[in-house]
Amino acid sequence: xxxxxxxxxxxxxxxxxxxxxxxxxxxxxxxxxxxxxxxxxxxxxxxxxxxxxxxxxxxxxxxxxxxxxxxxxxxxxxxxxxxxxxxxxxxxxxxxxxxxxxxxxxxxxxxxxxxxxxxxxxxxxxxxxxxxxxxxxxxxxxxxxxxxxxxxxxxxxxxxxxxxxxxxxxxxxxxxxxxxxxxxxxxxxxxxxxxxxxxxxxxxxxxxxxxxxxxxxxxxxxxxxxxxxxxxxxxxxxxxxxxxxxxxxxxxxxxxxxxxxxxxxxxxxxxxxxxxxxxxxxxxxxx
Amino acid sequence: xxxxxxxxxxxxxxxxxxxxxxxxxxxxxxxxxxxxxxxxxxxxxxxxxxxxxxxxxxxxxxxxxxxxxxxxxxxxxxxxxxxxxxxxxxxxxxxxxxxxxxxxxxxxxxxxxxxxxxxxxxxxxxxxxxxxxxxxxxxxxxxxxxxxxxxxxxxxxxxxxxxxxxxxxxxxxxxxxxxxxxxxxxxxxxxxxxxxxxxxxxxxxxxxxxxxxxxxxxxxxxxxxxxxxxxxxxxx
Numbered sequence: 001x002x003x004x005x006x007x008x009x010x011x012x013x014x015x016x017x018x019x020x021x022x023x024x025x026x027x028x029x030x031x032x033x034x035x036x037x038x039x040x041x042x043x044x045x046x047x048x049x050x051x052x053x054x055x056x057x058x059x060x061x062x063x064x065x066x067x068x069x070x071x072x073x074x075x076x077x078x079x080x081x082x083x084x085x086x087x088x089x090x091x092x093x094x095x096x097x098x099x100x101x102x103x104x105x106x107x108x109x110x111x112x113x114x115x116x117x118x119x120x121x122x123x124x125x126x127x128x129x130x131x132x133x134x135x136x137x138x139x140x141x142x143x144x145x146x147x148x149x150x151x152x153x154x155x156x157x158x159x160x161x162x163x164x165x166x167x168x169x170x171x172x173x174x175x176x177x178x179x180x181x182x183x184x185x186x187x188x189x190x191x192x193x194x195x196x197x198x199x200x201x202x203x204x205x206x207x208x209x210x211x212x213x214x215x216x217x218x219x220x221x222x223x224x225x226x227x228x229x230x231x232x233x234x235x236x237x238x239x240x241x242x243x244x245x246x247x248x249x250x251x252x253x254x255x256x257x258x259x260x261x262x263x264x265x266x267x268x269x270x271x272x273x274x275x276x277x278x279x280x281x282x283x284x285x286x287x
Numbered sequence: 288x289x290x291x292x293x294x295x296x297x298x299x300x301x302x303x304x305x306x307x308x309x310x311x312x313x314x315x316x317x318x319x320x321x322x323x324x325x326x327x328x329x330x331x332x333x334x335x336x337x338x339x340x341x342x343x344x345x346x347x348x349x350x351x352x353x354x355x356x357x358x359x360x361x362x363x364x365x366x367x368x369x370x371x372x373x374x375x376x377x378x379x380x381x382x383x384x385x386x387x388x389x390x391x392x393x394x395x396x397x398x399x400x401x402x403x404x405x406x407x408x409x410x411x412x413x414x415x416x417x418x419x420x421x422x423x424x425x426x427x428x429x430x431x432x433x434x435x436x437x438x439x440x441x442x443x444x445x446x447x448x449x450x451x452x453x454x455x456x457x458x459x460x461x462x463x464x465x466x467x468x469x470x471x472x473x474x475x476x477x478x479x480x481x482x483x484x485x486x487x488x489x490x491x492x493x494x495x496x497x498x499x500x501x502x503x504x505x506x507x508x509x510x511x512x513x514x515x516x517x518x519x520x521x522x523x
Contacts, residue, residue, distance in 0.1 A: 157387075160380065160387065160388060161391065163377065164380065164388050167377050167378065167379055167380075170371070171371060171375040171377070172388075173337075173338075173339065173358075173359035173363075174337065174359065174363060174368055174369050174371060175360075175363065175368075175388045175389060175391045175392075175436070176360045176368075176391045177388075177391055178358070178360045
């Protein structure tokens with residue numbers, strides 16, 4: 001029954017990566033920037049949960065979403081918005097700076113030692129397979145979030161405006177779309193998604209430190225690139241692919257220590273074979 | 288009072304001056320054309336009016352209100368829009384969704400529904416293909432969609448940037464027919480064209496733009512009859 005365990009683990013890890021990757025890919029598609037501080041929003045969410053957990057786990061989750069969104073808005077307004085129209089390199093360096101700023105702030109104000117919580121949601125038995133409740137919740141919540149986001153983008157006015165802005169900012173302005181507002185909405189959604197991912201990660205790892213978000217952040221970035229950065233279904237596919245690779249590596253003891261190396265090697269191979277990622281497209285101009 | 292008034296406009300790209308002290312106006316109900324060769328500054332002028340690029344000097348008034356520092360999306364709300372050069376439809380959205388985007392600033396559901404009917408009556412091809420991804424349309428269909436999308440915002444002043452570019456002669460005729468149709472419904476038109484023949488024929492007035500300056504102005508008929516214009520822009 002190892003096979004079923006592997007699929008379930010793959011989906012759970014993949015779902016978490018996919019949700020983080022969606023934040024990268026939407027911000028890239030709409031604001032045309034790589035938000036390297038995205039992973040650190042997860043860290044902010046993680047600490048918030050740990051802080052509010054003693055009151056109630058639900059309060060922790062809600063506080064995490066609220067606080068991540070606030071930090072996301074502040075970062076966008078203070079660091080990225082003034083650079084609208086600046087060279088992509090300046091924006092990239094700023095994003096890396098924001099990432100380091102958040103990590104250092106956590107170190108200074110909370111301390112470099114990690115803070116932990118204890119959660120045990122138990123297990124359920126399905127035939128001969130035992131599955132942790134957390135894994136199941138992670139899978140179901142990830143699917144729900146992805147379906148909701150897809151419907152939002154496809155069927156709401158704001159969602160469609162997001163596609164319009166990502167495709168052609170100038171033409172979108174000619175429709176009367178306020179591009180700055182759409183970018184802000186994108187950061188809000190991305191930060192809320194990071195908060196959701198932080199819930200899954202904190203409950204699983206049960207330990208939060210200043211670089212809590214760095215590794216999941218960079219892995220999810222790889223997932224977004226593998227799927228085709230800028231593409232929403234691409235981020236989902238990339239996340240699940242990476243999750244399965246991790247689950248498979250986890251089941252084969254001799255290669256388990258090399259999991260990260262294998263994941264990034266696959267990123268490189270995908271980029272060599274298909275530089276735009278699985279679902280990324282090259283824009284064709286029609287005359 | 289003119290609906291649109293451009294006064295002493297200068298536009299620079301870095302150190303290069305693209306527009307040199309141009310002034311012109313468009314009155315309500317007119318069709319006005321800016322003609323000029325490639326690089327004369329026609330698109331730059333249009334983009335400045337829409338707030339997509341910022342002039343270094345001069346004023347732009349719409350309905351008597353200065354709009355220089357108003358962001359583009361608010362200018363659209365005030366009743367002005369543009370069919371951009373190269374159509375720039377949203378290729379990942381369907382034909383229907385592109386038209387919905389055109390009505391982005393509007394809240395009047397009934398009015399929007401009625402305008403959908405009118406657009407589909409005017410462009411039956413768009414109705415046939417309403418659920419098709421817009422990127423798969425032919426060039427002519429994309430131009431129709433771009434015009435339909437712009438009219439969905441119910442503009443008082445519609446600007447069109449090279450709407451006939453890259454189209455077959457038959458489609459070019461159709462595009463000018465549609466412009467006349469929009470005009471007959473009360474929309475004021477500012478047109479930018481290289482196809483001087485066709486655009487001067489439907490224009491009340493026109494301006495000739497050369498190297499970023501307005502070198503001549505007159506009624507459409509006057510300019511069509513002018514020998515110099517004939518030589519430079521009408522192919523003999």
